[in-house]
Amino acid sequence: MDRRPRPQKPAFPEPFARLVDAFRRLPGIGSKTATRLAFHLLLSTEEERSSLTGALETLASQLVACKDCRNIVERDAGDPEAPLRCAICLDPSRDRTILIVVEDIQTLYSLEKSGEFRGLYHVLEGRLSPLEGVNPEKLRIKELLDRLNDPVVREVILATSPTTDGEATALYLSRLIKPMGIRVSRIAFGIPVGLEIEYVDEVTLIRAVEGRHPF
Ligand SMILES: [Zn+2]
Structure with missing residues (x-):
């Protein structure tokens, strides 16, 4: 029996591992792709990163579901609670x-x-x-x-x-x-x-x- 210690998987520092994990939970993304994306972001410019975080924040804050069909619609800036219809329904x-x-x-x-x-x-x-x-x-x-x-x-x-x-x-x-x-x-x-x-x-x-x- 081979008693040599098995090579350990490299452990990423926690903040990096967290990002890899977040990517891994997306559909169609395996560990390898998740790690590659995380490394890409690590080496990207501040501007590239903030455009990504900005887009993610906008998802929740500026989109609502169309009141008729549940498609996504951009929220009305003047009246954020207004029920809206999407362009197709309109x-x-x-x-x-x-x-x-x-x-x-x-x-x-x-x-x-x-x-x-x-x-x-x-x-x-x-x-x-x-x-x-x-x-x-x-x-x-x-x-x-x-x-x-x-x-x-x-x-x-x-x-x-x-x-x-x-x-x-x-x-x-x-x-x-x-x-x-x-x-x-x-x-x-x-x-x-x-x-x-x-x-x-x-x-x-x-x-x-x-x-x-x-x-
Ligand atoms: Zn609609």
Whole structure:
């Protein structure tokens, strides 16, 4: 048996380790990338660092959720508590008869990037997941149903992930929405089943919306 002491992992000084750890908690970032980013910042100029911290602070202080769809909106400087609508919800050229339900703002932006979807959005802020303790109350379902009381809405497209949780969410929503006399459709995935929707590129996504079927 090899009794030589195993090489110890280098221990970073605490303030540096804390930054590495903060990066590591971000999606898609492993230890190696986290360390590389932290070293990059360590060697960056004061100006580069303050532009980053400034942007992070702005996230919380200057952004609010759109009162209708939960997209992000820049807060009104004159009246920081004012409920606001996002540019999409305010755009008079959008088709108000179709509403697409997405899990997150990222998917909303992917669809917007394609420029081909002209309806409105509703961001659920997640998907049902009994294992992770996400029940209907934790999602923006009540807000969605309130919006659907507006008789102008004729169709709801369910664009949740083609995963078990995403499918269960779509099924749950369709059971609530259909009795309201609104057409419910599900996006047609040319996407591998099991893939979370945030990883789908915008072209595949808009094709999936165009090929939607009654649900
Ligand atoms: Zn909005």
